[in-house]
Amino acid sequence: MFASFAIVPLLALSGLQAYDRTTWVLEIFPIAVALPILWVTYRRFPLTNLVYGLIFLHACVLMVGGTYTYARVPFGFQLAEWLSLSRNPYDKVGHFFQGFVPALIAREILVRGQYVRGKKMLRFIVISIVLAISATYELIEWGVAIAIEQGAYEFLGTQGDEWDTQSDMLLALIGATTSLALFSRIHDRQIVRIQSHGN
Secondary structure: OHHHHHHHHHHHHHHHOOOOHHHHHHHHHHHHHHHHHHHHHOOOOOOOHHHHHHHHHHHHHHHHHHHHOHHHOHHHHHHHHHHOOOOOOHHHHHHHHHHHHHHHHHHHHHHHOOOOOOHHHHHHHHHHHHHHHHHHHHHHHHHHHHHHHHHHHHHHOOOOOOOHHHHHHHHHHHHHHHHHHHHHHHHHHHHHHHHHHHO
8 A cells, every 4th residue: 555655746746747737637647536546445445465566557657658748758769769669659558557457456356356257257357347448548538639629649649640549459458468367376365365364
């Protein structure tokens, strides 16, 4: 839970240095929604340390993208050079994390609530939830773009890519499957530990 408190000063710092304040607000909005939920639910339904750590990492990705705007993140230019890309791919890092972290959040809720039986069905439901979140986010981006018109370019971060929406969702899918492949076992061990302490 310490990580969620560490986010607050980092959030303030990122806002002070933001390239474009409107874009910053739009990009960090998921953090502003998630933090109060994490605080309110901490005593009643604390998450595993793994999930809290990954939420913190995801928040850092969002704050960096909000501070610079995704198309201007310095690390993204370095990635573009390493991978011989024509555009800054930092927004793809963000969408990868949009699948990577929510996959384990969804998995933890489903496992601890015993809502799904069978590991294959669990993976299917988790990936479906991640794709639903990703598609919803793309619809929100579209709605915001229509609402703010000229100011939408920095928020959308498409950089002229006509397939940006589809590749964003693909990266979320890759993030979710990677997360499940890497962390399911350690996640299960942490869930058992947290449930045993709750009993």
